[in-house]
Amino acid sequence: MTIESGSQQRPVSQEFYIKLAAAFLVVVLAAWSFIFRGRKGSILPGPFPLPIIGNLHMLGKLPHRALASLSVKYGPLMSLRLGSTLTLVVSSPEMAREFLKTHDQLFASRAPSAAAKCLTYNCSGIEFAPYGAYWRQMRKLCVLQLLSPKRLDYFRFIREEEVSAMIRCIVNSDDPHPLNINQTVSSLATAIICRMALSRKYSDRDLRSFSSMLRESFMLLGSFNIGDYIPYLDWMDLQGLNRRMKKIQKTQDYFLQKVIDERVAQNDPNVPRDLVDALLATSADTEFQLSRDSIKAVLFDMLLGGSDTAPPIIEWAMSEVLKNPLVLTKLQHELEHVVGFGRIVCETDLPRLVYLQAVVKETLRLYPQGPFLFRHLSAEARNVAGYEIPQNTHVLVNVWAIGRNPESWKNAESFQPERFMDGVGSEVDASGDQNLDWLPFGAGRRRCPGQQLGTLIAELGLAQLLHCFNWRLPLDDMNGQNQELDMIERFNGITFPRAHELFAIPTPRLECVADLK
Numbered sequence: 001m002t003i004e005s006g007s008q009q010r011p012v013s014q015e016f017y018i019k020l021a022a023a024f025l026v027v028v029l030a031a032w033s034f035i036f037r038g039r040k041g042s043i044l045p046g047p048f049p050l051p052i053i054g055n056l057h058m059l060g061k062l063p064h065r066a067l068a069s070l071s072v073k074y075g076p077l078m079s080l081r082l083g084s085t086l087t088l089v090v091s092s093p094e095m096a097r098e099f100l101k102t103h104d105q106l107f108a109s110r111a112p113s114a115a116a117k118c119l120t121y122n123c124s125g126i127e128f129a130p131y132g133a134y135w136r137q138m139r140k141l142c143v144l145q146l147l148s149p150k151r152l153d154y155f156r157f158i159r160e161e162e163v164s165a166m167i168r169c170i171v172n173s174d175d176p177h178p179l180n181i182n183q184t185v186s187s188l189a190t191a192i193i194c195r196m197a198l199s200r201k202y203s204d205r206d207l208r209s210f211s212s213m214l215r216e217s218f219m220l221l222g223s224f225n226i227g228d229y230i231p232y233l234d235w236m237d238l239q240g241l242n243r244r245m246k247k248i249q250k251t252q253d254y255f256l257q258k259v260i261d262e263r264v265a266q267n268d269p270n271v272p273r274d275l276v277d278a279l280l281a282t283s284a285d286t287e288f289q290l291s292r293d294s295i296k297a298v299l300f301d302m303l304l305g306g307s308d309t310a311p312p313i314i315e316w317a318m319s320e321v322l323k324n325p326l327v328l329t330k331l332q333h334e335l336e337h338v339v340g341f342g343r344i345v346c347e348t349d350l351p352r353l354v355y356l357q358a359v360v361k362e363t364l365r366l367y368p369q370g371p372f373l374f375r376h377l378s379a380e381a382r383n384v385a386g387y388e389i390p391q392n393t394h395v396l397v398n399v400w401a402i403g404r405n406p407e408s409w410k411n412a413e414s415f416q417p418e419r420f421m422d423g424v425g426s427e428v429d430a431s432g433d434q435n436l437d438w439l440p441f442g443a444g445r446r447r448c449p450g451q452q453l454g455t456l457i458a459e460l461g462l463a464q465l466l467h468c469f470n471w472r473l474p475l476d477d478m479n480g481q482n483q484e485l486d487m488i489e490r491f492n493g494i495t496f497p498r499a500h501e502l503f504a505i506p507t508p509r510l511e512c513v514a515d516l517k
């Protein structure tokens with residue numbers, strides 16, 4: 001092609017078109033940046049967003065790590081555009097305090113996602129319910145029926161029975177291969193929460209398929225779904241997540257409907273009341289009527305919270321213990337001292353197993369389940385930490401980054417349970433109320449109500465595994481020496497599993513373990 005210039009004709013080179021396209025792109029990007037950063041009044045630091053996708057491309061396969069690296073450059077409060085959504089990323093305890101304590105009520109709602117709407121019956125459970133009277137009532141009911149110290153004490157026999165059943169299963173196994181720790185402990189928490197919430201004992205096969213259904217739900221609820229951020233692309237379901245949600249929702253609904261139908265049909269006044277009865281009673285309450293879908297949503301939230309949270313903690317803790325022989329020796333000495341060799345560990349031993357408690361806390365610092373708190377949402381515009389935060393801004397608290405913050409933790413990357421022990425070397429109050437350096441259960445109004453239950457399951461499970469057995473890695477066998485065990489994680493939405501499952505070989509350590517047969 002040519003253009004006229006007086007009487008001369010000059011060819012227009014390809015280079016000209018490339019430059020023109022580049023100039024056009026720069027103008028579009030500048031306008032985009034001006035419109036979004038300027039008009040929303042945000043002067044928050046953050047990476048430059050691309051048109052349409054914003055910063056979605058920067059999340060990578062491990063978003064907690066990608067965002068932690070970006071926050072080193074942009075600071076502990078960073079703004080991102082995820083599609084058309086303004087998202088703040090919080091990466092320091094000071095900033096976490098602003099959102100979870102100082103302005104807790106303002107940010108106490110949840111950012112609704114397609115997965116939350118689909119799997120929790122339009123957000124009518126607890127985890128994804130908007131902040132308000134309904135959420136408060138449901139949370140209170142679950143705490144009263146299931147999670148209060150009194151109810152936890154009442155259900156102690158269930159936890160002890162189920163952990164002993166797990167030990168029995170290991171003892172009785174005639175499989176010559178190393179034990180898959182994840183598989184062994186994954187049904188444990190599901191069995192416990194099913195017995196506590198539904199008064200039902202399921203078969204191992206049912207529990208395994210149930211655990212994997214809940215794991216899939218966790219993944220879907222925590223994933224960054226392009227359709228949530230770029231709504232006009234939702235119909236394309238680019239990641240295939242919507243299809244997976246619908247499939248899992250059908251299975252979940254079938255299961256929960258059956259639980260409710262059986263309970264309604266049972267109607268036996270002599271059977272002790274549980275959470276299902278309490279929810280059904282509330283549904284008849286004239287003041288606060290609950291639909292069947294809401295009952296299913298609340299039950300689902302309890303099963304979800306109680307299932308795949310403690311097992312990964314046990315698996316990570318076992319990995320660290322097997323990597324650190326000194327930690328293993330200290331743990332086993334403590335168990336010998338407090339419990340001895342004549343019996344297995346009971347829950348009432350746990351308060352005296354202070355080193356074991358420190359191991360679980362340190363595991364949660366380095367490997368929090370999950371790496372981000374569930375997305376919080378601003379109810380109205382407000383100035384926070386000197387920045388104007390618009391209404392409906394999403395807030396993502398990077399618990400993983402906070403747990404590894406070198407300003408809060410000495411040798412932040414290394415596993416040192418001693419930092420949680422009282423006295424010399426103690427670095428932190430792990431209650432999470434005063435000190436937001438340690439946030440695996442969140443803080444403020446939306447803080448996890450199942451902390452005590454989750455911790456009890458993780459501590460009891462770990463204590464029994466280490467008290468009843470000696471462990472070695474299969475790699476030790478192959479090479480005659482201790483090989484480096486990898487500690488790589490996989491991003492799985494809300495939970496935080498190992499990328500490669502842990503395999504280890506147990507040898508019975510207590511004589512009374514043989515009696516468990």
Ligand code: HEM
Binds near residue numbers: 126128305439453
């Ligand atoms: C050690 C295991 C557990 C860990 C690490 C854990 C962690 C968390 C985290 C990080 C949150 C979000 C807090 C926030 O967004 O600010 C949460 C919320 C929640 N957890 Fe847990 N959790 C555990 C065990 C449990 C158990 C056993 C249950 C119940 C059976 C449970 C039920 C819930 C519920 C209902 C919420 C939503 C609270 C709300 O939105 O008001 N969790 N949990």
